[in-house]
Amino acid sequence: MSEHIIDLINITKSYGDNEIIKDLTLYIREHEFITILGPSGCGKTTLLRTIAGFEKADSGKVLFHGEDIGDLPPNKRNVNTVFQKYSLFPNMNIYENIAFGLKLKKMKPEEIKERVFWALDLVALNGFEKRKPDSLSGGQQQRVAIARALVNEPEVLLLDEPLGALDLKLRKEMQLELKAIQQKTGITFIYVTHDQEEALTMSDTIVVMNQGVIQQIGTPTDIYNEPKNAFVAQFIGESNLLSGVMLRDKLCEFCEIHWPCVDTGFERNEDVDIVIRPEDIKITEPEFGKMKGVVKSTIFKGVHYEMMVQSDLFTWKLHNTAHIEPGTEIGMNIDPFDIQIMKIPYNILTGWMNEDNLVEIGDFKFVCNATGFEKDETVSVYILPQDAEIIPLTSNADEASNVFVGEVTTFRYKGDDYEINVKNGDVTLLVHTYTKVSVGQTVAVYIPADKIRIRKREEAEAVEEQVE
């Protein structure tokens, strides 16, 4: 295993009240192609800009070969960036653009010339040196941007969604080229994208991020086959996400059917999230299937057909190479190793102890079983999504004890129940419920006192590590 080139330790970054990166720790190894993947607004670009030096973390350290570079300006860091919008200098031709960094290093003209032509050759743009950037196509400009960064032989190349503006065909070509360039030069690439396919194609390591927090780190295969939570499963590839119960080791239940699976290490009857990839559902004659369903729609996708199949309790997404007419009844089987079981993530909220057995979260007060805390002590509050309960909204609901009132921001059907996010100010609560609500609706959530677990801050961190 090669050495760490960059260590990010407990990085936090906020803009105003908006926390972009939350206590993030990550290391990057030498010579690897690492992709930071996440939806827009997840903090991935901010993280990259922190490494480049354009943003300063509010707290935490950025180490480069073990040395703290947090206070170094961008021009003093041995990293170069390929910007999303290319940012080529319009007043200079391609040669001057690429030579810009070398000239600043006061390199000899002959040497500059040699290096620039090497870089042009690397990105297959020989003969373009006299052209102005605006006379080049988007793809060519992107190559110039890559050459301009690589010619300085940085130890780390940062790429901020560099292929975002290109069309699909060109993007695919560039993905392969970038990977080839990385292997040829051996430079560490840190690549930021929201395109999961791009990440799977190019990376040695993928870091999935959401809302400023790392969700999972792993190889593309790991991330795809063994998503650690519902977010990763939904974000990478297509999936069917359901609620289920782990009856005992290697046996789970969803859609009121018992399924053998390969997972162990759960409590008896523990609530879990279940992910099944559309291509992993085998189609049979109705009488041979563990589960029956009716094809609602079939769409041709090139390599396969994508169909929606309605079973008694869930609408399944299936990928299949044979065409099946809508209206046909089919049977469905799932192999044990294709059932991916995930622990349900706790809601981990920040609270303040008001007095013994009373914790304050946001604007709301909750009775709980917790003693031995100091007054106004900041604590971590653990609430399982299935322990929260939607109750009828009354006019004075927000004054009642153990009730959280907020707006529904996301809503997802999971076969048995619904998974919703309820937001009020900075606090977002994940709730599993049988009550149907809609996005934008204001709801009241009741959390029983005995379901609220309180931990001291340091203890909470230790527990989180254990979970990992």
Next chain:
Amino acid sequence: MKNKLNKALRAVPLYVWVILFTVIPLFMIVFYAFFKVQDGGGYEFTMEFIQKSVTNGDYIHSFLISVKYAAVSTVVCLIVGYPVAYFLNQISERIRDFIMVLFLLPMWMNFIIRTYAMRSLMEKNGLLGFLWDFLGIKGGTLIGTEAAIIIGMVYNFLPFMILPIYTSLTKMDRGLIEAAQDLGANKIKVFTKVLLPLTMPGIVSGITMVFMPSVTTFVIPQMLNNKVMTIGSIIEYKFKQEASSTAVSGVGAALSMVLMIIVIISMTFVNRFSDAEEIREEKEKRRVN
């Protein structure tokens, strides 16, 4: 066909305007510069006025000091205006709009009234006059000094420097500054290699828009100094003097024409200078390759 006619018709007011207020006056200036009214009526061609304007020592002296004041004011405007424009481009839209209004508000007032206001500020009991006194400069008033002329010009023409530079900054991709830093440029290099070349069009048009009115103004020097005769004052004086005697000033017209030609030549030179930069770069590139 009809369409074309329509288009031509729509342009008529513009043509009328340009002919009435630009072409005819220009023609009149050229005419009066070369023709003298004869005693018995009728006109006679003469080079007398032109000769006077380019050989008279007083005129040449006035012209040179006008250029000096205009040049100093332009440089001051550039030094003050560039950072202001840069700052305006950095701040949030709300604050920017507010500051813009502060800049533009005085512009809605009459130029002469504004200069009068400046004048009272500079007088002995005025704020600037007091400051002048405080700094230990004798007299307690700014009025009559060269500094008064420069301050007056900068005060009046500064927005014309800020706005074009600001516009060229807003057109520039901010990512370019980051790209330059990323490639190893420190703040000075970012300025000389990226900011300055890319805002050159704004700088050139700012210089043009400040220098032109500064070199010809007569109100500011007269109201704030009243000792120095700038070329603008002489032209004004010539026209005023001879307007009372019904004859049109030949010398005034000739001076205006000469001044106009010199200004046009110098501005063409300034514009060429920025083009020349590009041509030189182009040549250098060819040599490199």
